[in-house]
Amino acid sequence: MGKKILVTGGAGFIGSHLCKELLSQNHEVICLDNFFTGSKDNILNLMDNKKFEVIRHDIIQPILLEVDEVYNLACPASPLHYQFNAIKTVKTNVLGTINMLGLAKRVKARILQASTSEVYGDPLEHPQQEHQWGHVNPIGIRSCYDEGKRVAETLIMDYHRQHNVSVRIIRIFNTYGPNMAQNDGRVVSNFIIQALKNVDITIYGNGSQTRSFCYVSDLVDGIIKMMNTDDFNGPVNLGNPVESPIIDFAKIIIELTGSKSKIVYKPLPQDDPKQRRPDISLAKEKLNWEPKIELRIGLQKTIDYFDRVLRGI
Ligand code: NAD
Ligand code: UDP
Numbered sequence: 001m002g003k004k005i006l007v008t009g010g011a012g013f014i015g016s017h018l019c020k021e022l023l024s025q026n027h028e029v030i031c032l033d034n035f036f037t038g039s040k041d042n043i044l045n046l047m048d049n050k051k052f053e054v055i056r057h058d059i060i061q062p063i064l065l066e067v068d069e070v071y072n073l074a075c076p077a078s079p080l081h082y083q084f085n086a087i088k089t090v091k092t093n094v095l096g097t098i099n100m101l102g103l104a105k106r107v108k109a110r111i112l113q114a115s116t117s118e119v120y121g122d123p124l125e126h127p128q129q130e131h132q133w134g135h136v137n138p139i140g141i142r143s144c145y146d147e148g149k150r151v152a153e154t155l156i157m158d159y160h161r162q163h164n165v166s167v168r169i170i171r172i173f174n175t176y177g178p179n180m181a182q183n184d185g186r187v188v189s190n191f192i193i194q195a196l197k198n199v200d201i202t203i204y205g206n207g208s209q210t211r212s213f214c215y216v217s218d219l220v221d222g223i224i225k226m227m228n229t230d231d232f233n234g235p236v237n238l239g240n241p242v243e244s245p246i247i248d249f250a251k252i253i254i255e256l257t258g259s260k261s262k263i264v265y266k267p268l269p270q271d272d273p274k275q276r277r278p279d280i281s282l283a284k285e286k287l288n289w290e291p292k293i294e295l296r297i298g299l300q301k302t303i304d305y306f307d308r309v310l311r312g313i
Contacts, residue, residue: 173239
């Protein structure tokens with residue numbers, strides 16, 4: 001039977017894909033968003049669906065809603081945007097998560113928290129496994145996000161222990177795909193737009209730092225599986241274990257776009273993690289989940305999306 005589901009941050013990159021998938025599974029979906037980094041364009045194609053509702057609201061403020069499940073995704077994800085108003089980022093993760101937990105407790109809904117690989121910080125162990133506690137600078141420019149998300153995990157577990165709220169925690173690793181904001185400064189959108197415009201591709205540092213990129217449809221599949229699994233709260237890593245240095249990533253994008261762009265080097269931002277790759281053994285074991293979309297296939301879909309955006313079609 002269809003459930004009533006709240007998706008906070010539903011107009012954002014991942015949230016918009018999640019709303020679409022939940023609707024296709026015949027659930028009623030309430031998308032709650034303050035439109036800081038999200039956009040109406042991302043959910044325009046869902047507006048005609050009678051099972052879809054949009055609420056402009058900031059999760060820093062409490063809200064009363066009757067739902068069966070909460071996917072708590074509200075929070076800017078790109079370093080540029082979460083550092084734009086760092087205090088607000090902390091409030092979103094702390095006050096916002098408390099409000100969503102309060103809602104879940106009141107109506108006995110299950111709540112899934114979108115946590116992040118950033119809880120591992122600049123990791124000392126590689127690849128990252130869920131039992132690792134992380135190596136995070138508490139006072140740096142990324143801390144509002146990293147520590148905010150860590151406190152959010154703490155709150156989720158405390159509401160579970162103290163109030164028996166049904167909870168799930170996922171740690172999302174770098175994800176990409178259509179509906180990423182073109183101005184959010186993340187590496188995938190930056191490189192693709194630079195390549196499509198034939199302007200310099202900006203590598204921060206020497207490009208030897210690594211990331212592992214997961215296509216958004218794979219991630220959404222894992223998120224929903226985690227919400228629906230029994231007897232497992234997480235945290236669980238969700239990401240693609242194929243790791244590449246940022247320099248190689250730039251070269252693939254130049255190749256796929258046939259771009260004339262040249263690579264230029266800029267200073268590495270403070271506290272930029274040197275390496276990142278999820279160990280997804282736990283997700284495989286508990287959720288029978290692993291990503292299916294190869295990097296080049298996912299990148300081509302994302303390039304086609306940004307090409308349409310840049311052409312205004
Ligand atoms: P996004 O910035 O595209 O989406 C976030 C959405 O939350 C936006 O629509 C924004 O307007 C909304 N929002 C922000 N603050 C809010 C507030 N106080 N109240 C209500 N709405 C608010 O980012 P995304 O990439 O879709 O990320 C979604 C979630 O996944 C975030 O919680 C992020 O931390 C997490 N995550 C994403 C990645 C990734 O690679 N994309 C990696 C790790 C974790
Ligand atoms: N990066 C880069 N050029 C850009 C944007 C990002 O070299 O134009 C690098 C960034 O320094 C980091 C990696 O790409 O090492 C991923 O950056 P992103 O902001 O996408 O995500 P995060 O650092 O949170 O993983």
